[in-house]
Structure formats: C-alpha cells, structure tokens
Amino acid sequence: MSQPPSLGAAEELELLLGLLPAPLARIVREHPERDAILEIVLDLGRPPEVRLPSHGFDLTVEAVTRDDLESMVERIGSFTRDNRAGIPRTLHRISCIRNRQGGVVGLTCRVGRAIEGNIETIRELVESGRSILLLGRPGVGKTTRLRELARFLSSQRRKRVIVIDTSNEIGGDGDIPHPAIGRARRMQVPDPLHQHGVMIEAVENHMPEVIVIDEIGTSEEALAARTIAERGVQLVGTAHGYALENLLMNPTLSDLVGGIQSVTLSDEEARRRGTQKTVLERRSPPTFDVAIELVDRDHIRIHEDVGATVDAMLRAMSGRADGRADGRGRAQARGPALVPVLSVSGPEAGPPLEDSLTDGAGDWGREQPPLVTRYTPERPLQLLVHAVSRSHLERVIRTRRAPVALVRHLSEAQMVLVLKGHLKSAGRLLADAHARGLPVHVLRANTIPQIERAVERLLGPSPAREDEVQDALDEAREGISRALESGQGVELAPRHAYLRRLQHQLAERHRLASRSMGEEPSRRVVIHPAHLFE
Numbered sequence: 001m002s003q004p005p006s007l008g009a010a011e012e013l014e015l016l017l018g019l020l021p022a023p024l025a026r027i028v029r030e031h032p033e034r035d036a037i038l039e040i041v042l043d044l045g046r047p048p049e050v051r052l053p054s055h056g057f058d059l060t061v062e063a064v065t066r067d068d069l070e071s072m073v074e075r076i077g078s079f080t081r082d083n084r085a086g087i088p089r090t091l092h093r094i095s096c097i098r099n100r101q102g103g104v105v106g107l108t109c110r111v112g113r114a115i116e117g118n119i120e121t122i123r124e125l126v127e128s129g130r131s132i133l134l135l136g137r138p139g140v141g142k143t144t145r146l147r148e149l150a151r152f153l154s155s156q157r158r159k160r161v162i163v164i165d166t167s168n169e170i171g172g173d174g175d176i177p178h179p180a181i182g183r184a185r186r187m188q189v190p191d192p193l194h195q196h197g198v199m200i201e202a203v204e205n206h207m208p209e210v211i212v213i214d215e216i217g218t219s220e221e222a223l224a225a226r227t228i229a230e231r232g233v234q235l236v237g238t239a240h241g242y243a244l245e246n247l248l249m250n251p252t253l254s255d256l257v258g259g260i261q262s263v264t265l266s267d268e269e270a271r272r273r274g275t276q277k278t279v280l281e282r283r284s285p286p287t288f289d290v291a292i293e294l295v296d297r298d299h300i301r302i303h304e305d306v307g308a309t310v311d312a313m314l315r316a317m318s319g320r321a322d323g324r325a326d327g328r329g330r331a332q333a334r335g336p337a338l339v340p341v342l343s344v345s346g347p348e349a350g351p352p353l354e355d356s357l358t359d360g361a362g363d364w365g366r367e368q369p370p371l372v373t374r375y376t377p378e379r380p381l382q383l384l385v386h387a388v389s390r391s392h393l394e395r396v397i398r399t400r401r402a403p404v405a406l407v408r409h410l411s412e413a414q415m416v417l418v419l420k421g422h423l424k425s426a427g428r429l430l431a432d433a434h435a436r437g438l439p440v441h442v443l444r445a446n447t448i449p450q451i452e453r454a455v456e457r458l459l460g461p462s463p464a465r466e467d468e469v470q471d472a473l474d475e476a477r478e479g480i481s482r483a484l485e486s487g488q489g490v491e492l493a494p495r496h497a498y499l500r501r502l503q504h505q506l507a508e509r510h511r512l513a514s515r516s517m518g519e520e521p522s523r524r525v526v527i528h529p530a531h532l533f534e
Contacts (some may be wrong), residue, residue: 009035009113012090016040016109019075019087019094021068024048027059038139040109043097044069053139053297073104082166082192086173091147091180093169112143112169114180117505119148121300125290126152127515131235133256133287133306135243136294142238143169143214145294147180149236150212155182156513162187162208166195170214184212196220203228213237222255226287235288243437244291244303248310257291257310259283280314282307298379301437316434380405381459384413386429387422389446396451402459415458416440468499476503479527480510489528494518500525 007015013034017025020040028034028050039051040059044066047058076094079085085094091112096104118141125132126149134142147170154161161184165171171186172178185206189198195213199221202211211228213221216239229235239256241247248254261283270277291303303309380403385393390406397404407413416433418426420442433440443454472495479490492503500516503525507514513528 007089012087012092013037013111015087015090016092016111019072019109021071024059037111039111041107042069042072042109043106069104069107072107080167084167086168088174089172089176089178091169091172091178093167112172114147114151114178115144116148116151117508118145119152120501120504120508122292122302123152123504124515125292125302125304126236127157129234130289131229131287132237132290132292134236134238134292134294135241135247136238137242140294141297142294146170146212146214146236146238147178150184150210151180151182153182153210153236154184156508156511158183159209160207161185161210161212162202162206164189164195164199164202164211164213166192166214170212196224199224199228203231203233208233210234210236215240216253216256219252219255222253222287226255229287237288243293243301244306244309245313245437247291248313255284256287257306258286260314275315282310282314286310379403382407382412382414383417383458384408384410384415385417386426387419387446388417388443388451392446392448392451393455396448396455400452400455402455404455404459410436410438413438417454417458418442419446420444469502472499472503473506476506476525476527479503479525480507480512483512483527483529484510487529489526491517492525492527494522494524496521497523503527 017028020028024040028037028040031037031050033052036052037050038053041049041051042064045063047060047062048064049056049058073096076085079094079096083096083098085096086092087094091114093110093112095108095110097106097108099105119126122132132149134145136142150161150163150170153159161182163170163177163181163184163186165177165186166189168174168188171181171184177184177186185208187198187202187206189195196218199211199213202208211233213225213235214237216222216225216237225235225237239247239253241250241253244257247257248260254260259282260280262278263281264278265275267277286306288306291306291309293301293303295301383404384407393406396402397406410416410429410432413433416429416438418430418440423430423442430440441454441458444450475492479492483490495503500523504514504516507525507527514525515528516523517526518524
C-alpha cells in the first residue's frame with residue numbers, strides 16, 4: 001500500500017482551520033499574517049486570540065461560548081491522557097484545559113510547521129556524532145529544529161534514526177509519520193509516564209545510531225538518556241530549561257550536564273586553588289557533549305564543551321579569593337577572572353578577533369560560547385562600552401552605517417565592549433554581565449582602525465555584492481549538475497562565510513550533501529551526492 005501524498009503548508013493549515021467555528025476560520029484565512037500564526041487560543045467567556053511571534057490580537061469582540069468549544073471537541077475527537085490531540089498527516093497540536101468536572105473550558109491550537117534549513121548554523125556539530133541538547137523557552141523553535149535534525153540525519157546522512165514521539169508533536173498525528181522527519185522511524189509513547197521505558201526499548205530493540213527525544217523532564221528520563229549515551233548512540237534532545245545554568249541548578253535534570261556535588265578541601269588545597277574550603281564540582285561526565293541555548297528565534301548560544309562550561313560555572317559559584325594564585329601560578333582578580341571574553345560569528349564561525357579583540361584572560365575565553373546572530377538597521381546591536389572612545393565609535397558607526405546602537409545601562413545591552421587597559425576598573429560591570437549571560441569583548445587599543453575591525457567582526461559577515469552572490473550561486477549550480485552527473489564530489493572555489501552558506505543552502509535544496517573544508521582564506525565548499533556520506 002503506497003503512502004498518501006504529503007500536504008503542503010497551506011493545506012495543513014486549512015485542516016486546522018476546519019476545526020474552528022466558520023466565522024473565526026474565515027477571519028484567520030483573510031488575515032495577512034496567517035502564515036506566521038503560532039497559536040489560536042479559545043477560552044470560555046473570552047474573545048478568541050491569535051498569537052504571532054511578536055504579538056497577539058483578538059479575532060472578534062464576541063466571547064467564546066460553550067457551544068463553540070463543544071463543536072470543536074466533537075470535530076477533534078478524543079484527547080489523550082495528557083489532554084492533547086492532533087490532526088493526521090499534519091504537525092498541528094490541540095491541547096485542552098478542563099474544569100474540575102472534566103469538561104473542556106479552553107483550547108490551544110498550536111500550528112506546526114516543517115522548516116528546512118534551520119540547522120545550517122549547527123550542521124557541523126550535528127555531523128560530528130556528538131550528543132546535542134537544545135534549551136530554550138516554549139515557542140522558541142526547539143521542536144522545529146529537532147524535526148529538521150531527524151530529517152537531515154536520516155535522509156541526507158542515511159543514519160538509523162528513531163524519534164521518541166511522546167505527544168506526536170515531532171512526527172505528527174496518525175500512524176504514518178509526517179514527511180518532515182525524513183526516513184527516521186517514529187516510536188509513539190502511549191503514556192507520558194512511560195517515555196523513559198520507550199527510550200530504552202528503542203536502543204534494545206531497533207539498533208539506532210541516533211535517538212531524537214523531545215522534552216526530557218523527569219529523573220527517570222534523564223537516567224535513560226545517560227544510559228543511551230553510554231551505549232554509543234548519538235542523542236539529540238530538548239529539556240525543560242531556559243539556559244544551561246537553569247539546568248545545572250535543577251536537581252531533577254542536572255545529571256544531563258554532569259550534576260553537582262559539594263567537596264570539602266584541605267587547608268593546603270584551598271590555599272593552592274585560592275578558594276573557600278567547600279567548593280562545588282561536577283559529579284560526572286555530562287550526558288550531552290554539546291548544549292545549544294535558543295535565546296530567541298534569531299539568536300543561539302553554543303556550548304561546544306558542556307563539561308568545560310559547567311566547570312567554569314561551578315568555579316564562579318565557589319568564588320576564587322581576590323588576588324590569590326589560581327593553581328597555575330598566575331594571580332587573578334575576582335571580577336574579570338570569572339568573566340568570559342567571547343567572539344561573535346555569523347552563519348559560519350570565522351577566526352578569532354586577533355587584531356582588534358583579545359582572546360580572553362588565561363583560558364576563560366575558550367570556556368563560553370559565541371552568540372550567533374545577525375543584526376539589521378531595524379534590529380541593531382545594543383552595545384554597552386567601557387573606556388572605549390565614544391566619539392571614535394560613533395564616527396565608525398556613522399561612516400559604515402553599521403547597525404549598532406550605543407546604550408548606557410547593562411539592562412539594555414546585548415554585548416559589552418571594554419578597553420583592555422581598563423579591565424580591572426570594569427570588574428563589577430563584567431561580573432554583572434557574566435551573571436546576565438552577556439558576551440564581553442575586549443578592545444586592544446582606542447584607535448579608529450582597531451574599532452573598525454572590532455565592529456566588523458562583532459556584527460558578523462557583511463552582505464556580499466550582488467555580482468559576488470550571483471557568481472557564487474552560478475558556480476554552485478554548475479557544481480550540483482556535475483555532482484549529479486558524475487556521482488562524485490565537486491570542489492568549489494574559495495569563498496567567504498556568507499557566500500559559502502548560500503552555496504550550502506542551494507545544495508540542500510537539491511537534496512545533495514555539502515561541507516566546508518580548508519582554512520581561511522582558502523576555505524571552500526565541496527558538494528557530494530548524499531550516498532558518499534554513508
């Protein structure tokens with residue numbers, strides 16, 4: 001029996017709108033932002049609401065009635081034990097709120113979408129085979145990325161991937177998984193309380209190379225995740241937590257990142273380390289090698305070595321004594337010594353800022369991740385500076401028309417820029433920035449050329465000229481044709497990061513694999529038929 005054809009995004013949305021009362025469905029269909037809708041919320045006695053990424057609005061002034069809800073529940077059918085339901089062959093999810101008698105008094109209709117190409121920034125990490133944990137608040141896109149990861153690894157890399165689908169949110173409702181997860185196999189979980197058992201069953205019965213799991217939330221699931229990782233299976237999942245620090249302080253889930261234990265040192269060891277006698281240390285190796293914080297839909301923060309990051313956090317919590325030796329024979333001040341110095345990259349990470357920014361004090365610069373982002377005139381970089389020439393910086397911003405806005409308070413800032421010779425006087429500022437998770441950059445000299453280079457690298461790669469873009473895309477198209485004809489890899493000419501990313505995206509649209517190789521400035525894209533990566 002052949003699989004039914006997949007539906008388009010508009011057809012899937014229409015199936016969800018078909019559950020709504022006709023007047024509400026008509027309003028949604030005619031709305032200009034219908035393709036950006038995240039949720040449609042109906043609560044008894046209140047106007048129905050539509051939620052978009054940036055705001056929400058009421059569909060009508062009339063309140064939702066009990067008849068509206070009952071008619072929708074009748075069309076939806078039954079809800080599972082966790083009060084969720086779905087629509088076969090779609091990624092939509094409908095959740096209900098019940099009163100004490102079990103009656104439905106509210107419905108949340110979440111619009112599910114498959115977005116290809118949204119893992120390009122982390123593609124190399126995914127291909128490395130390391131276990132990856134995604135963190136972020138609800139609605140920031142964790143499940144959407146999980147879905148694309150499953151498709152990429154199963155269809156393009158041809159790995160044996162199993163999706164543990166507790167609420168059918170990754171693979172859609174019904175017995176046949178949604179095409180958005182590619183060739184990945186899907187194991188449904190009949191009861192959320194049994195998710196950890198299904199995780200272990202997947203490893204024992206089906207020999208996966210990769211397991212994809214959404215919403216690890218209990219100690220049993222955390223233990224199952226560790227068991228899976230220790231068996232050599234790549235684990236890709238999400239967990240309840242906004243950032244890595246939240247997870248570390250959660251006693252139920254802290255084992256995912258190694259856990260915490262309190263250790264009492266001898267007097268001699270405490271003096272050698274320059275710490276208190278009782279310190280916090282990581283209890284075990286982390287379950288996940290890499291953690292990715294989804295700050296919002298446009299910003300991610302990558303912790304490439306979870307163990308090193310957690311160790312740095314625990315050292316900061318334990319508190320090194322002012323002016324004492326750090327165990328390597330160097331004196332460290334309490335403020336700057338605990339603050340990472342970060343570099344920023346665009347879609348593809350470039351070299352460190354060797355000319356204009358320092359690479360950190362001691363080894364701290366390598367313990368925290370870069371913030372990967374893009375800035376535009378409509379959404380400029382909010383930059384707080386300390387001891388940096390404001391007149392020079394404003395001149396550079398004006399001359400280059402750089403999307404940078406200077407702010408005066410840390411609460412408004414996205415990044416901090418400090419002059420190297422004034423790190424000591426900025427101790428309090430840097431400590432506060434570290435506590436807020438803000439990237440801190442150090443400028444070596446207060447000169448126009450140094451500031452120009454710093455601004456360039458902080459903002460990421462600048463858009464290429466139109467002729468450069470066209471030339472790079474034409475070359476990629478020719479390479480794709482040659483790869484398809486010959487069945488062999490085709491190496492393209494060296495390009496900078498922005499153009500390489502466009503070439504990667506074009507190859508992916510043609511269902512071909514691609515990777516970057518070489519060192520700057522000779523780094524280039526190689527396009528492969530997917531079977532060469534098997």
